[in-house]
Amino acid sequence: MTSTIKPRSPEELRQAVEWALNEGTTLDVRGQGSKIALGKPMVCGQVLDLSGLSGVVDYAPEELVVTLRAGTPISEIEALLAQRNQMLAFEPPDLGPLLGREAGQGTLVGAVMGNLAGPRRLSAGAARDHLLGFSGVNGRGESFKSGGKVMKNVTGYDLSKLLAGSWGTLAVLDQVSVKVLPAPDQTRTLLLLGLDDATAVRAMCAALGSPHEVSGAAHLPGKTALRIEGVAPSVEARLTALRELLIETGARMEELGTLESRVFWREVRDVAPLKAPPDAVVWKISCPPTEGPAIVARIKALRPLAEAFYDWSGGLIWLALPPSVDADHAIVRGAIGVKGGHATLIRAPEAVRAAVPVFQPQPTALAALASRVKESFDPKRLFNPGRMS
Amino acid sequence: MQMPPLDPAILARRSEIVAALRAIVPGEGVIDDLEGMRPYECDALSAYRQMPLVVVLPETVEQVSTILRYCQDNKVKVVPRGAGTSLSGGSMPVGDAILLGLGKFNRVLEIDYANRCARVQPGVTNLGISKAVEHEGFYYAPDPSSQIACSIGGNVAENSGGVHCLKYGLTTNNLLGIEMVLMTGEVVRLGGKHLDSEGYDLLGVMTGSEGLLGVVTEVTVRLLRKPTTARAVLLGFPTEAGAANCVAAVIASGIIPGGMEMMDKDAVKCAEAYVGAGYPLDAEGLLIVELDGPPVEVDYLVERVAEIARGRGATTVRVSNDEQERELFWAGRKAAFPAVGQITPDYMCLDGSVPRGRLVEVLAEMREMSKKHHLRVVNVFHAGDGNLHPLILFDANDADELHRAEEFGADILRLCVRVGGVLTGEHGVGIEKRDLMGVQFTEIDLDQQMRLKCAFDPDHLLNPGKVFPQLRRCAELGRVVVHHNKLPFPDIPRF
Numbered sequence: 001m002t003s004t005i006k007p008r009s010p011e012e013l014r015q016a017v018e019w020a021l022n023e024g025t026t027l028d029v030r031g032q033g034s035k036i037a038l039g040k041p042m043v044c045g046q047v048l049d050l051s052g053l054s055g056v057v058d059y060a061p062e063e064l065v066v067t068l069r070a071g072t073p074i075s076e077i078e079a080l081l082a083q084r085n086q087m088l089a090f091e092p093p094d095l096g097p098l099l100g101r102e103a104g105q106g107t108l109v110g111a112v113m114g115n116l117a118g119p120r121r122l123s124a125g126a127a128r129d130h131l132l133g134f135s136g137v138n139g140r141g142e143s144f145k146s147g148g149k150v151m152k153n154v155t156g157y158d159l160s161k162l163l164a165g166s167w168g169t170l171a172v173l174d175q176v177s178v179k180v181l182p183a184p185d186q187t188r189t190l191l192l193l194g195l196d197d198a199t200a201v202r203a204m205c206a207a208l209g210s211p212h213e214v215s216g217a218a219h220l221p222g223k224t225a226l227r228i229e230g231v232a233p234s235v236e237a238r239l240t241a242l243r244e245l246l247i248e249t250g251a252r253m254e255e256l257g258t259l260e261s262r263v264f265w266r267e268v269r270d271v272a273p274l275k276a277p278p279d280a281v282v283w284k285i286s287c288p289p290t291e292g293p294a295i296v297a298r299i300k301a302l303r304p305l306a307e308a309f310y311d312w313s314g315g316l317i318w319l320a321l322p323p324s325v326d327a328d329h330a331i332v333r334g335a336i337g338v339k340g341g342h343a344t345l346i347r348a349p350e351a352v353r354a355a356v357p358v359f360q361p362q363p364t365a366l367a368a369l370a371s372r373v374k375e376s377f378d379p380k381r382l383f384n385p386g387r388m389s
Numbered sequence: 390m391q392m393p394p395l396d397p398a399i400l401a402r403r404s405e406i407v408a409a410l411r412a413i414v415p416g417e418g419v420i421d422d423l424e425g426m427r428p429y430e431c432d433a434l435s436a437y438r439q440m441p442l443v444v445v446l447p448e449t450v451e452q453v454s455t456i457l458r459y460c461q462d463n464k465v466k467v468v469p470r471g472a473g474t475s476l477s478g479g480s481m482p483v484g485d486a487i488l489l490g491l492g493k494f495n496r497v498l499e500i501d502y503a504n505r506c507a508r509v510q511p512g513v514t515n516l517g518i519s520k521a522v523e524h525e526g527f528y529y530a531p532d533p534s535s536q537i538a539c540s541i542g543g544n545v546a547e548n549s550g551g552v553h554c555l556k557y558g559l560t561t562n563n564l565l566g567i568e569m570v571l572m573t574g575e576v577v578r579l580g581g582k583h584l585d586s587e588g589y590d591l592l593g594v595m596t597g598s599e600g601l602l603g604v605v606t607e608v609t610v611r612l613l614r615k616p617t618t619a620r621a622v623l624l625g626f627p628t629e630a631g632a633a634n635c636v637a638a639v640i641a642s643g644i645i646p647g648g649m650e651m652m653d654k655d656a657v658k659c660a661e662a663y664v665g666a667g668y669p670l671d672a673e674g675l676l677i678v679e680l681d682g683p684p685v686e687v688d689y690l691v692e693r694v695a696e697i698a699r700g701r702g703a704t705t706v707r708v709s710n711d712e713q714e715r716e717l718f719w720a721g722r723k724a725a726f727p728a729v730g731q732i733t734p735d736y737m738c739l740d741g742s743v744p745r746g747r748l749v750e751v752l753a754e755m756r757e758m759s760k761k762h763h764l765r766v767v768n769v770f771h772a773g774d775g776n777l778h779p780l781i782l783f784d785a786n787d788a789d790e791l792h793r794a795e796e797f798g799a800d801i802l803r804l805c806v807r808v809g810g811v812l813t814g815e816h817g818v819g820i821e822k823r824d825l826m827g828v829q830f831t832e833i834d835l836d837q838q839m840r841l842k843c844a845f846d847p848d849h850l851l852n853p854g855k856v857f858p859q860l861r862r863c864a865e866l867g868r869v870v871v872h873h874n875k876l877p878f879p880d881i882p883r884f
Contacts, residue, residue, distance in 0.1 A: 012881045117585070125558070149744060155830075156826070209505060282851050286583045316584070373591070374589075380658075380869060
């Protein structure tokens with residue numbers, strides 16, 4: 001039975017890592033464990049639980065920055081920001097229900113470690129674009145920091161980018177500073193009904209290529225959604241302009257108001273359409289937006305029961321496949337083709353994730369470089385061993 | 390400025406190295422005569438100069454790869470260079486290093502409007518990208534003031550900013566992919582036309598790595614559609630504090646302007662004398678706030694900003710009525726540096742970032758420092774994101790003044806760090822702030838960064854003498870000290 005270490009301060013965290021280094025053991029690093037079913041299954045000597053390092057350290061709304069300890073729940077931050085009419089603009093998804101857990105769990109640092117992003121990825125970026133700085137412990141048991149609390153900072157390497165999306169394999173963070181933004185006054189959605197995938201993606205690309213500042217573009221079967229946010233008079237004007245721009249699609253149009261829009265985009269963000277059936281395998285594919293429909297068509301030709309929907313104007317495909325021993329990884333990755341992109345296995349039984357590459361395999365030179373980067377932070381491979389392999 | 394000692398063994402092999410480079414890049418691509426190398430002896434931090442060992446200007450990725458592999462095998466150092474507009478000495482030559490100029494990589498390779506991106510070679514200028522797509526109503530957002538000359542490859546190396554970063558982000562937020570060559574000669578592609586990385590975000594690390602990790606040979610940037618309208622508001626305040634408080638109030642009200650710039654009284658005077666932008670000469674602090682978007686939104690926000698400014702005691706509130714007037718408002722700001730150059734033999738341009746809430750205090754303390762060092766300072770800065778550009782006025786022919794200016798500059802940067810800011814917001818560390826890195830970082834912080842450097846360039850051959858105050862050998866950095874069973878388990882809750 002793996003035991004759990006739960007440090008109460010940055011120094012205790014450092015000591016725990018130093019102890020693990022000296023013991024020659026490994027650490028399963030978690031906040032609330034909400035995404036533990038994502039990534040390669042790991043066998044670790046100890047669980048390193050960061051939930052004892054929790055709370056907001058500093059929040060100054062006019063600075064657009066919040067500084068918090070690593071175990072702080074995302075729900076706590078979002079509630080705090082909402083009081084001042086601000087938000088995490090990258091809309092971190094709540095993948096809990098998709099991964100068979102309760103909704104509303106997870107820490108902000110957990111979202112950063114997965115470099116998660118919601119539909120606003122197109123206009124506001126991902127977690128990587130919002131992490132301004134951090135402090136933490138490397139695999140040598142040393143406390144170090146990078147970045148800062150200011151918007152513009154090019155002092156030294158941008159390690160924040162590297163840590164975002166490292167799934168806890170490079171360092172254990174104890175504190176982060178994250179950029180926040182004003183929440184929009186209004187959120188409305190233009191729905192185009194009945195478009196096929198290819199037409200829908202063309203319509204979404206046209207909308208994104210217009211000056212109307214679309215902050216979400218998703219296509220679900222039979223329903224294509226474009227989100228417009230901002231101050232009321234602007235939202236109205238842009239919706240009207242967008243309707244005109246897209247009239248040539250011939251699609252029937254409807255609109256969602258602010259409340260309905262919030263529900264709709266939360267469901268897109270949290271991949272709710274693919275939640276059931278719970279045994280379906282779920283993939284996330286990042287690709288050039290215009291390539292999305294062709295990739296899905298290639299997969300459906302071989303797996304007619306595949307279900308898919310698109311976010312990011314077609315550049316993000318959420319795909320569900322019937323259960324299989326290998327998650328059909330060769331078919332999925334083979335469908336991406338030469339125009340570039342990558343596929344991540346988001347949901348599959350542990351045995352399947354152990355057997356197939358969860359993250360997109362990299363060319364030799366790049367994989368070797370990534371391995372040297374890992375070693376530069378965590379030479380003894382203490383943190384989340386094998387999770388990204 | 391102390392640079393690493395030159396390696397006599399490399400200097401002795403110069404003709405052999407030149408010959409090897411000529412075998413890789415034929416014709417005029419290798420420059421080894423003094424006259425020909427002179428234009429490369431410095432970048433835009435022109436106070437520091439040094440002739441390179443030899444200049445090589447490759448034209449193909451294969452040539453870059455072969456050059457780097459040759460340099461790796463022969464332990465020859467390499468300084469990469471784009472357009473040479475670095476303000477921090479990022480591309481300053483080193484006497485025992487070849488200077489690798491990417492100027493011939495100047496083609497736009499592909500423009501993909503549907504996917505809103507462009508694939509370009511690294512020598513294409515920043516403005517060149519926007520020019521190539523403006524007829525379709527698109528542009529590339531980051532706009533450093535050197536954008537007419539600076540190369541996109543250099544922008545990647547420096548993570549360049551500009552006046553519109555607050556709303557549209559820095560270079561790092563506007564890149565989709567790069568192709569780069571490692572010191573081994575291996576060619577690696579990071580990203581592409583899709584978003585986010587399949588593994589570690591090495592694209593994010595390369596951006597702002599100041600040419601120390603790899604040589605960029607292709608860049609894929611995001612394109613944005615130009616906003617329908619942009620209007621600028623000129624706001625004059627009787628005190629600097631009034632202007633700084635207005636900046637915070639605008640942001641706290643939920644408005645993110647396209648740009649929000651501040652100038653102090655001396656900067657206003659210089660700029661007004663230089664271009665006649667119509668700035669109020671009685672203002673102690675001047676703000677230029679630009680709002681962009683659909684006309685109805687811009688009108689609405691202009692009104693709100695004006696209202697906030699009046700509430701904070703603004704004595705001048707002027708809104709641009711047409712594109713010509715908007716450009717005039719900006720003309721003074723954009724010409725501020727050369728305008729200041731009219732009233733002083735030399736000036737030193739600094740670049741620190743501070744939390745916006747500390748602006749007033751930082752400005753006041755800078756005035757005190759100005760008295761102490763007996764040198765004038767003029768302030769022009771990106772107020773919206775707390776990025777300061779103090780200009781210290783001095784005469785370089787007076788050795789004491791130069792020395793005092795350097796001391797003054799260092800004091801200002803230390804102040805930035807002390808109030809929770811950083812040494813450099815957008816100009817880079819280079820050689821200029823290298824020796825101040827210890828003010829912001831501990832030795833452990835810097836060792837961790839150097840270990841990352843070792844993962845890319847284990848022999849420290851790329852852009853030597855930059856960024857890190859003291860280089861440590863990778864073998865030494867890589868050692869792990871393990872005290873087997875010597876430490877008891879610390880007193881931490883476990884269950």
